[in-house]
Amino acid sequence: MSEQYLLNDAEVARFLVTGYHLVEPELPTGLNENIAAQLDALATNPGDAITEAVPELSQVLEHPTVTGALSSLLGPDYEVQPHRHWHCKQPDSPHMNWHQDGLNNRDILLNRFLGLYYPTDITANMGPTIIVPGTQFRNAPTDRMATYTNIRGQVALTVKAGTVAFTHYDLWHGTAANRSAHKRHMIKFLFRRTRENTAPTWNHDPEATNKPNDWNKKAQAEDANNILNFTNPIGVSQSDHYKERAIRRQNWDFLMGKQA
Template sequence: MTETEAEPETAATTANGEPRGTLLSSVQMARFVARGALRLDAVVPDGMNAEALGVLADGMEHVPYGTPLSQAYREGSFVQRLLELPQVAGALRSLVGPEPAVDHHAVHIREPHGGEAQPLHADSIIDVRPDAFDVQLMYYPQEVTLEMGGTLSVPGSHLRRTNETDTGRYQNLRGQDRLVCPAGTVVFLHHGLWHGGRRNDSETVRYMYKIRFAPRVRQRLLWDTTDLHDPRVNSELDVQFPWYEQAAGRLERYNRVLLWRELTGDSTFDLTHPWVTRVTNRPTATAPGSAPVRSEEDAA
């Protein structure tokens, strides 16, 4: 979960006056498609982070599954203000569009020297959707040190279909990322990313608040597309991670291309190596001089 680069300047509202924050760039979206995570360091102000410690300690009211975001949290509540921060609102809109539905939310608390490391898992059963994904927001109101047991994740694991804790027997993978971050950091995860909370070995109570969002619109060109043809888009989508096996690593990039085609509507997009193009080749022309194929209906 690497730190993001500076976002481009974009309009604060839509043509209808709806707040949308600072939208992600195409390069950032490509990074999310490849890595399965997007990290925004220290985007929540110090005052809100201090307030969050009390709010999270008190617990959150239940939000029924499928509640539209505008109806999920009370006006002026801490969560509503968190989600209206420009970078948070812009990233959320770029990933799942306007007015997503809340799947669920939860406060995770790790006591000092308490808890066990979670098994590596994905937050879903086997999910076969090729054209949609849910996003999980994870907010850390405190600085998270290595000893505090921040979330561990495996970059680029989200498009390898597994069922929840199928990966639980794996203890460490090359290139895994154990979160260490400043206070006020927000991370967005693809629902399929392999991750797990670590044990808290520090003297400090550690808080994390998460919300899972489901899109209610087609996830196509929702971000700032002015840099859609930036060469860095291809570079991000073609990245290789240390834990990939040689053959399966090719499949990961193949699946990224499929997702990028869906997100952009460009059915011809491919990387320098034609991962998808060669597999989707379906010629329809008849070779000169060949006999036409007759169906049973023609014969009758």
């Protein structure tokens, strides 16, 4: 893996804090359009067999920008899990309620996450995926979450064609309603760690967490130490922020290969 495609310390720290990271691979000309056309033509949802129905999806997974981010966060021996799903949001379809994927049994350490690939430009009226950065450590019953509407700090993934959004498995997410005349396609992939790190697997600077705390620029933190200490995506209370900061540091040490 060429180091130019690996994440840096600040990007890894931001993922630990916000629970998501976007990449925009430079895919071959026409690939996104080809994939979107094949999805448009599908009569039924093939479920886990979507990569067999649309084999060109493998070119997205194998792009070095994608594999570089995966190697940085899950190690070079990460696994692409067999479950994957095509989400097709039809025109005039309603919103999807807030939820967390999987069972209500959350993993604090970074051992798995999702990759969401969008083969077309996604505009605000197409029913984009909406995420709430920083909620990946907040376990909430789905029936309670279904009563929530807009949440402070939520982010609509209005992205350009070819974007892959890596999102923590437990990040709160839903979708807006599709009020356009177009189908909104998204392919969801799952990735997991196969072995614990013994050293950082990204472009790591040994001085990354030795930068002094900058209390004057907490909201504009740019280095790993200040990002881990101060970034507060949804403006939680001081007490909650202290708890989250401890989890972030635990994750950072885990990725650094420091055994508990």
